[in-house]
Amino acid sequence: MNTQLRPNSVATQDVTYHMHSQTNPGEHEARGPLIITRGDGVRVYDDEGKEYIDAMAGLWCASLGFNNKRLADAATRQYAELGFYHTFNHRTSAGVAALSQKLVELTGMTGGKAYYATSGSEANETMVKLAWVYHTVHGKPTKRKVIARQRAFHGSTIAAASMCGLEFMHREFGLPIPGFQHTLCPSPYRGMLPGEDADAFVARLASELEALILRESPDTIAAFIAEPINAGGGIIIPPARYFAAVGAVLKKYDILFLDDEIVCGFGRTGRWFGKETVGMAPDMMSMAKGLSSSYFPISAVVIKAEIYEAVKTFNAQGGSFGHGFTNSGHPVGVAIASEAISIYEEMGLEAHVQKMGARLKGHFQDIASRSAIVGEVRGEGLMLGIELVRDPATKEPFAPAMKTGLAFDQIAYRNGLISRCMGDVLGFSPPLIVTESDVDQIAERCEASLKELETSLPKV
Numbered sequence: 439m440n441t442q443l444r445p446n447s448v449a450t451q452d453v454t455y456h457m458h459s460q461t462n463p464g465e466h467e468a469r470g471p472l473i474i475t476r477g478d479g480v481r482v483y484d485d486e487g488k489e490y491i492d493a494m495a496g497l498w499c500a501s502l503g504f505n506n507k508r509l510a511d512a513a514t515r516q517y518a519e520l521g522f523y524h525t526f527n528h529r530t531s532a533g534v535a536a537l538s539q540k541l542v543e544l545t546g547m548t549g550g551k552a553y554y555a556t557s558g559s560e561a562n563e564t565m566v567k568l569a570w571v572y573h574t575v576h577g578k579p580t581k582r583k584v585i586a587r588q589r590a591f592h593g594s595t596i597a598a599a600s601m602c603g604l605e606f607m608h609r610e611f612g613l614p615i616p617g618f619q620h621t622l623c624p625s626p627y628r629g630m631l632p633g634e635d636a637d638a639f640v641a642r643l644a645s646e647l648e649a650l651i652l653r654e655s656p657d658t659i660a661a662f663i664a665e666p667i668n669a670g671g672g673i674i675i676p677p678a679r680y681f682a683a684v685g686a687v688l689k690k691y692d693i694l695f696l697d698d699e700i701v702c703g704f705g706r707t708g709r710w711f712g713k714e715t716v717g718m719a720p721d722m723m724s725m726a727k728g729l730s731s732s733y734f735p736i737s738a739v740v741i742k743a744e745i746y747e748a749v750k751t752f753n754a755q756g757g758s759f760g761h762g763f764t765n766s767g768h769p770v771g772v773a774i775a776s777e778a779i780s781i782y783e784e785m786g787l788e789a790h791v792q793k794m795g796a797r798l799k800g801h802f803q804d805i806a807s808r809s810a811i812v813g814e815v816r817g818e819g820l821m822l823g824i825e826l827v828r829d830p831a832t833k834e835p836f837a838p839a840m841k842t843g844l845a846f847d848q849i850a851y852r853n854g855l856i857s858r859c860m861g862d863v864l865g866f867s868p869p870l871i872v873t874e875s876d877v878d879q880i881a882e883r884c885e886a887s888l889k890e891l892e893t894s895l896p897k898v
Contacts, residue, residue: 478505517770553741572744586601627833659693667817704782708791785870822865827862
């Protein structure tokens with residue numbers, strides 16, 4: 439990363455004119471940006487020619503790497519034929535219709551429909567609005583509140599950020615807005631009580647959720663939203679039977695189940711969708727990122743037939759569904775997404791991710807056995823986390839002021855590895871096209887970086 443800004447450089451231009459997402463402004467002015475100039479498979483290169491393995495696939499999303507020719511060709515063909523059109527007022531294209539069928543079939547939402555947006559945040563907010571319509575049509579217009587979970591991430595728009603269970607998404611903006619509640623995070627590592635086994639933990643989580651519903655009144659709760667595996671909250675794998683227990687509570691109180699597949703969808707966890715990995719049975723599913731390998735900003739919501747019928751009933755007197763985005767069903771995004779799905783099918787997505795994920799997780803577990811600061815290795819498929827702690831025996835965390843995870847990030851950059859720190863949890867979500875050699879190199883660079891970090895930490 440650039441530490442000195444040269445006059446008339448890209449770094450100076452960026453610092454002068456560009457405000458970055460999730461970046462400390464003052465620190466950015468002092469350090470300058472990491473300027474990425476090109477990609478090759480799972481690797482990216484900066485403006486000085488330095489090579490990095492991007493073990494986060496950008497932002498959990500470049501599943502097919504950073505320069506996939508088939509996706510580029512699909513975009514080129516579509517731009518030459520029809521560079522833009524919309525899906526308002528009965529318009530469509532052959533690509534939109536075909537992709538919609540494919541998504542309904544892939545998700546198993548038989549009789550359902552697909553709806554398009556341009557970001558995961560928009561997709562998640564779409565699900566909330568559809569939940570409101572559903573309950574209104576069924577004579578329960580007071581069911582408006584949404585329950586999410588602590589340590590959840592669901593997006594950056596106002597309602598999506600309100601569903602996040604992360605303080606840094608709230609503090610600057612006075613969020614969450616009224617109507618958004620949070621229940622316990624299903625983290626076995628941080629949430630289980632002494633002497634509590636997995637079954638008792640699940641029972642307590644379900645009981646806490648039910649207690650929250652009763653406090654707020656079931657007649658006010660529209661929906662519950664969850665990622666199959668918490669991504670930005672620290673790669674949190676819920677205990678077995680957690681979602682079965684949650685689903686039973688939601689069904690008891692007529693609360694819709696919203697599945698945020700933005701990160702977990704399209705093979706990330708070793709199954710086509712995260713819901714299959716953890717046993718979820720949702721009423722609606724949001725997806726983005728892997729849908730197009732982020733080669734185009736496109737997202738989708740797939741809904742059960744009952745949700746669509748509610749929208750139809752609401753507009754039975756001649757109104758029109760009052761929701762939409764200019765680029766919903768953009769023909770180029772649809773073409774790229776369709777090609778991405780074809781590539782996933784041809785590569786044997788599930789088997790490949792399971793094999794590479796097991797290899798990487800095995801490496802990380804070996805590293806943990808040799809490290810004095812790794813508390814837990816966890817994850818499914820190619821979605822893995824390493825939690826750093828001061829004392830693995832007691833799970834004592836590092837003091838937040840030490841910013842241990844961030845220190846690892848900076849060391850890893852120097853060693854040509856891009857991961858993501860979520861506090862002191864190191865996230866790894868490499869492109870799904872990783873090879874055995876790529877996986878081995880990720881592990882080697884990770885261990886080298888951990889050793890440097892250990893050496894640099896103050897001895898207490």
